[in-house]
Amino acid sequence: MKQSLFRLLLVAQVAATLGLGACSDLLEPTPVQQLPDDKAITDAGSARAAAIGTYDRVQAYYQLNWPVLGFLPGENVRFNGTLNQFLQIDQNQLSADNVLITEAWTQMYQAVNGANNLIAALPGINDPMLPAAEKNQLLGEAHFLRALVYFDLGRGWGGVPLVLTPTRSKENGKALKRSTRAQTYDQVLADLTQAETLLPDAATRNRAVKAAARALRARLHLYRQQYAEAETYATQVIGSANYRLVTPYRAFSTAPFLSQESVFELTFSNSDANSMWNNWFPSALGGQFNFQPVPATIAQLNDPAVGGSRSALLASTVIAGANVTYGNLYSRSAQRDDPSYVLRLAEQYLIRAEARARQAKLPEAIADLNTVRTRAGVGPTSATTAEQLLLAIENERKVEFAFEADRWFDLVRTGRAGTVLGVTDQRRWVFPIPFNDLVADPDLEQNPGY
Template identity: 50%
Template sequence: MKNIFTNYKTLALALLVSLSGCNNILEPAPRLDISSEQAITDKRGAEAALLGAYSELQSNSYYGFEYPALAYLSADEVDWSGSYNFYQQFDLNAIPAENSSIKSVWAQIYRVINVANTIIEKVPAIQDRSLTDAQRQTILGEAYFLRALSYFDLGRAWGGVPLVLQPTTNKTSGKGIKRSTLEQTYEQVLADLEQAETLLPALTVRSRASKEAVWALKARLYLYQQQWAKAEEYATLVIGSGNAKLVKPYSAIYTGKLTEESILELAYDNADRNAHANYWLPSSKGGRYEWKPSASITADLQNTAVGGARSALIGSQVNNGKEIVYGQKYSKIGTGDDGAFVLRLAEQYLIRAEARLKQSNLSGGLADLNTVRERADLAPLAATDTGAALLAVELERKVELAFEGHRWFDLIRTGRAAAVLGITDPNKFRFPIPNSEILADPDLDPADQNPGY
């Protein structure tokens, strides 16, 4: 983790950045000239640190752009059509360990972890009468959740990773931390979610972690681990809480902000911009048009029996006599305030549908699948075969969660990547650990690199 060690000064800024996407909770001007030890000594410092963690989560090197982009470029959702060949490498599933985007995303996720680690270490010791026990618990709960989310995202993209659980404040911090297995990484995710679940309140602010966000991420984690009963249990808790609802029309999810469907959505504005639209939109709309919806997903979305109302995700125009298509989930290029959809309710219905089908509950699985289809103005399916129903859930996830970064990971976890994407080398199912990390970290060596790189 040498890049984290050498970038520890990022922490001082991260602790003090005001996060406009979190309702401007920190109003006073930030103090940029104090150390992290001084910063988290009172309520104000603790709140500033937490906002810093969300700011790092929103970064364009994480949920603000690159993490979901690298996933949808790697799957069959998107075709590269631009000039940045380091993104083309994901479209071709030919990623070198020197790829600059791999390096930036890896480092950015660990920045979130570093700030969360600092909060977890320092907030319990704060002595400030203005910081109530409930506020302290919520701050800690959000930090545990953000660390869990970060390690989950690292695990599904890279496999097992070094588990850094203490703040990295200097060049020797974290010495001796080896790479963990994927199982150990997911165990840490679950441990952090267990802590967060006891500390967080119910969902009220959709841009912040909540008890429902914990349940939703637990449901997703258990789905990846093929623990079907647990996945169903926690998806049911989210759905049954009543604090999130499917919204209509489908386009309201992304044309609006922080709709009732969002369990955790990162909100942006003109000062804190989401970069997606610049890469999706054609030049006539102010974008670079670096990539476009694939022919496969365009056909599915425009198929009235599959896409339904989700056909709104595809835009088109004629350039020099030729029609071009582009994605519209991220289109607010003027304001940069497209949301980042980390957790939303439709996914929970589809998690429960898949989990129920895997437990031979065909009627229950179809009921959840059809709830999502109904919102998209589609007729219910009446499959009589569990295998066919599971393929229907796979297709539904493709179109319902399009361009949000799920498809690549779905095909890997279900063992369907080879059949769907035609990738015969299973080594390509993991991203390479950045070569710079292997070279710089004395606790990593070439043998720790993912196979095939």
């Protein structure tokens, strides 16, 4: 039987404290009050380890489950297999006992708990080996990571329970009713505001810095239809000398990674592997070919007038005499160190383009859209009206982020999932709360329609 969220949060408490992932010997976790003092977050070493542990929890849901929930309900990719949990997502027919939904929800709350542990413990640490600047950085990272997770929870499930203190017993999270989506986004904004004041103004790309907080805030404001604010924060990121669009297009996802286009990504290594490539590569290349670009997307990416250099997202091989095309964003099958892409500069240009278009700043919006198109080797847009321009930006995002966690959420936030995908029941525009968590906590309400 799968474990409930609140029991797994206990595992996360121990894992984040030790800076380790949850493992089989932690199935009966000890509440934090009973942990030996040397295993709590009490000094520089344990604080640093706990921060790495929290990144590891975020990495866990971004490795597979979250990207799948972002691209598979859209129309760029189909599931090329028989596993029901993937077919449900592909066909927009999710159930509350879907394994990927359950895993993603649990992983996300484990990450929240890791951040909560840091936020609670760091102010009380007095260790000469932990200078104030580093303490502020770790605290800022915790606020940023909690903001990222709650933003993803909010856009995936709507309003969710806002757990803002460490879960130290299996009773802590119970009877915590769901907040609204607006309240969830309010918490994201509060965390990002705090993170921006604490984080360094640096160019680190696999740990949070000020620009990462600003980039996520630009995305948050776009989702909330606060277009002036979205434009402001995207402009701050675009204006930083630390970031630029790289050419050719494929360069942003080419080793050694951490390109100047990356605002925030989650890094992997051969010993801490990202196996996402395995889901995209055909069996002849050692993969399972679970995710397959649909013919229309292959045609778009290969069209010089639409995809341009983004055709590099595709690769081909001959199998049994036939040419087979597959997704190539995750391609490091030997090294297994493909990163998970969270925030890229290209998105900031398209956020600003959309925000400007919705404020009737059409020439400026066209310039931003054309910046992304020019990088891809595609000619300038032919859109002239606001309506044409918004559709052009939507279609540009479809191609630019073809295999990233983007398309489904774009169509939901703009209210176009019914028109484009045929998902006309808006109750299905959010994911179901996992069944096990509903059983574990009677105060937790299911989303309507499930």
